Amino acid sequence: MEPEAVRTASRVPHGGTTDSTVLDFSANTNPERPDGVDDVYADALDASTRYPDDDYAEFRAAAADYVDCDPESVVPTAGGLEALRLAFEVTLAAGDSALVPEPSFGEYDHEIHLQGADPVHVAHDEILDADPGEHEVAVVCTPNNPTGELADSGRLRDFAARCRDAGTVLVVDEAFLDFTDAPSLAGESGVIVARSLTKMFGLPGIRAGFAVATGDLGERLAVARRSWSLSTPAAAVGAHCMRDTEFVSRTRERVATERERLRESLSERFAVSPSDAPFLLLDVGDRDVDSVVETARQRGVAIRDATTFPTLDSHVRVAVKRPDENDELLRALADV
Known part of the structure; x- marks a missing residue:
């Protein structure tokens, strides 16, 4: 590691929240874990x-x-x-x-x-x-x-x-x-x-x-x-x-099904990038990204402000979770 480079570096923003009162769609982690x-x-x-x-x-x-x-x-x-x-x-x-x-x-x-x-x-x-x-x-x-x-x-x-x-x-x-x-x-x-x-x-x-x-x-x-x-x-x-290969297979199936369901619904209001991952990137168009993120949070859902990624200036990212949680995400973004 180069000492001079460390002096000029800064931390990188990430998703995730420690606020247990909201559903966290800002971090792309599985809401389930293997038995045992x-x-x-x-x-x-x-x-x-x-x-x-x-x-x-x-x-x-x-x-x-x-x-x-x-x-x-x-x-x-x-x-x-x-x-x-x-x-x-x-x-x-x-x-x-x-x-x-x-x-x-x-x-x-x-x-x-x-x-x-x-x-x-x-x-x-x-x-x-x-x-x-x-x-x-x-x-x-x-x-x-x-x-x-x-x-x-x-x-x-x-x-x-x-x-x-x-x-x-x-x-x-x-x-x-x-x-x-x-x-x-x-x-x-x-x-x-x-x-x-x-x-x-x-x-x-x-x-x-x-x-x-x-x-x-x-x-x-x-x-x-x-x-x-x-x-x-x-x-x-x-x-x-x-x-636990069964857990992996089960998770893949759930994510694929729920990702497509979310994509179809969210595409009615946002431009949604194709995805093979447990998350979707949404272009919110001329809406204010900060306002979209804050409105979702007030409705109990944390989503990722994706403008922290270079070249993205009108985007948010949302994780794919369990069906009932995904329903909450859709409600939170229904009329933003």
Whole structure:
């Protein structure tokens, strides 16, 4: 990390609210979680009087099964964001550049800046056509946050091959990929995959995720990883959740059905971007975004002001939740 870059950096705005009196549609997390989490957490808490086993064999085996890769290539991290920081720490130096989609997750720019490197922005729907050759790193978010579209698997693999030929490391943020049936790029040569367990399993406070890379990249990540990077409860709960394939399938079906229902209804009043993710991006047109957000909140629903994302000046983002909660969202936005 570049000390001078830290001095000029600032925090990145995110969704999520601590106000328990409102329904939170500003953060894209599952409102449900797998059965048995409480018991797994309690057992792991009892074992937390000792340091975690820094090998994390059980967690890495579950993660490898979850994304279909070798357990040796899994690097446990305290959430997907730590996986991203680790990826940029081992690939970027001061003066380097990284190809970044726009609009997309604001932490990419932040983390790249902290290394003293420069993000070079490309439209999110043009990133796979970009030339990675002049950059040390290229970043793809699939499905992209906040727009929601899934990258075509064939085109993404072609882009990975072009990055590999150019000597450019491809960092793929798959935080929302498990809401789709698309294959992970985990284990692909020259690629670092970042995964989060926050979104699918509805446990943002647990802070569990992982990175995947092979060869020299994997070795660099493993060496740079902080010791005891996952708490004992996070590792146990994470492994338990990733093994619950029925929960994942059930969540995918619910999100797909409810997302389409929301899209059809909200399209009567807003321009709604196509989405493969558990959220929808709405263009509110000539309405005042602050007013839309405040009105929804007064009606008991928190939604995300998406104007904090570059290039978006008339947008909000809403999560997809359970049917009764989604009904509340529709009521809150009925006549704004």
